[in-house]
Amino acid sequence: xxxxxxxxxxxxxxAELIALLPPAPEAWVEAAQQLPRVERxxxxxxxxxxxxxxxxxxxxxxxxxxxxxxxxxxxxxxVRALRERLGADSGGA
Amino acid sequence: xxxxxxDASLVARCRAGDEAAWNLLVERYSRYVYAIAMRVYRLSxxxxxxxxxxxxxxxxxxxxxxxxxxxxxxxxxxxxxRLAVDQLRRSGRVEPVGDGEDLDGAAGEPGExxxxxxxxxxxxxxxxxxxxxxxxxxLDRFFARDESxxxxxxxxxxxQVTIASRISRCLAKLRAELTGSGRNRDAGAxx
Numbered sequence: 574x575x576x577x578x579x580x581x582x583x584x585x586x587x588a589e590l591i592a593l594l595p596p597a598p599e600a601w602v603e604a605a606q607q608l609p610r611v612e613r614x615x616x617x618x619x620x621x622x623x624x625x626x627x628x629x630x631x632x633x634x635x636x637x638x639x640x641x642x643x644x645x646x647x648x649x650x651x652v653r654a655l656r657e658r659l660g661a662d663s664g665g666a
Numbered sequence: 667x668x669x670x671x672x673d674a675s676l677v678a679r680c681r682a683g684d685e686a687a688w689n690l691l692v693e694r695y696s697r698y699v700y701a702i703a704m705r706v707y708r709l710s711x712x713x714x715x716x717x718x719x720x721x722x723x724x725x726x727x728x729x730x731x732x733x734x735x736x737x738x739x740x741x742x743x744x745x746x747x748r749l750a751v752d753q754l755r756r757s758g759r760v761e762p763v764g765d766g767e768d769l770d771g772a773a774g775e776p777g778e779x780x781x782x783x784x785x786x787x788x789x790x791x792x793x794x795x796x797x798x799x800x801x802x803x804x805l806d807r808f809f810a811r812d813e814s815x816x817x818x819x820x821x822x823x824x825x826q827v828t829i830a831s832r833i834s835r836c837l838a839k840l841r842a843e844l845t846g847s848g849r850n851r852d853a854g855a856x857x
Contacts, residue, residue: 582790582844584837591794591809593787597700601715605692605722609685612726 604650611650615658618643632659674735681729692722695739697810698788699746706776706784707750713757717749739788743781793843801836808833 582590596602621643622629631639636655640647676694679687699721703714724745725738732741794802804822807813808829815826822829 582841584834584841587790587837587840587844588809590783590787590790591805592812593705593784594697594701594791595810595812596806597696597718598715601700601718602692602696604719605696606689608723608726609683609688 607648607650611648611654614640614645614651615654618645618655619658672736673738677729677732677735677738680726688726691725691738695742697791698739698784699742701784701787702743702746702781703750706780707747707754709750709753710757713753717746717753720749721746739785743784747781790840790844793840796843797836797839800832801839804829804832805836805840 618632618640622632628639628642631642632655636659637647637652640651640655645651676687676691680691696718699718700714703709703717704711709717721742725742728741729738732738794805797805804818807818807821808815813821815829818824819826819829824832
């Protein structure tokens with residue numbers, strides 16, 4: 574930030590710079606902050622799916638209900654991430 | 667400008683599975699990623715949301731492979747740019763728009779000066795962290811959230827005249843913070 578000392582930021586310029594960064598919608602920020610929890614949930618469900626053939630079948634039949642059976646809430650983020658991973662896994666098989 | 671937690675240590679904490687650090691990282695860069703998607707590339711709200719989520723999803727996945735923990739900001743900028751351009755191509759728009767009404771750049775491909783301005787804006791934001799909460803709030807409401815004197819006055823239960831004078835005082839404090847004189851003055855002050 575040493576360059577600010579030479580640039581002589583006047584208050585008008587400061588105001589312009591503050592205005593350049595309005596907040597992102599709260600819901601977007603919250604969804605991004607949920608990523609570690611979503612990732613953990615996906616890993617748990619995939620591990621269960623590998624270990625339990627019946628659960629694997631349940632996942633393909635009704636993904637959201639299968640997620641609920643694990644005690645997790647099938648949030649939009651979790652369901653999307655799971656579908657991506659399951660699609661990627663089956664695509665590579 | 668040093669922030670309360672610098673990027674390198676924040677990234678290291680994220681890598682170690684510290685969710686509070688991840689929340690802070692998202693909070694710190696959410697406006698930056700949003701501004702690139704919305705103001706530089708003028709994506710639609712829904713395309714910008716896709717880009718925004720994808721950027722942080724990739725960041726989460728790639729943090730362990732980041733070669734320089736302190737370089738998370740340019741990494742985020744580059745990733746947002748790439749994803750925004752991909753989104754524009756998919757939606758049939760050929761050219762990103764760099765002629766933002768509040769960003770100085772030529773029409774067409776956004777120039778590096780546009781990104782330099784956003785970097786500067788982010789540094790100013792980091793400097794705001796050193797201001798009292800009342801200053802941070804009032805500057806953010808008035809300039810970043812574009813709230814009127816009337817709205818801010820009603821929310822904070824203050825007169826509009828007080829709001830105007832506080833904004834002016836807080837801008838002066840921010841300027842002092844950025845030039846270093848704020849810290850020197852504060853160090854010599856008793857309160």
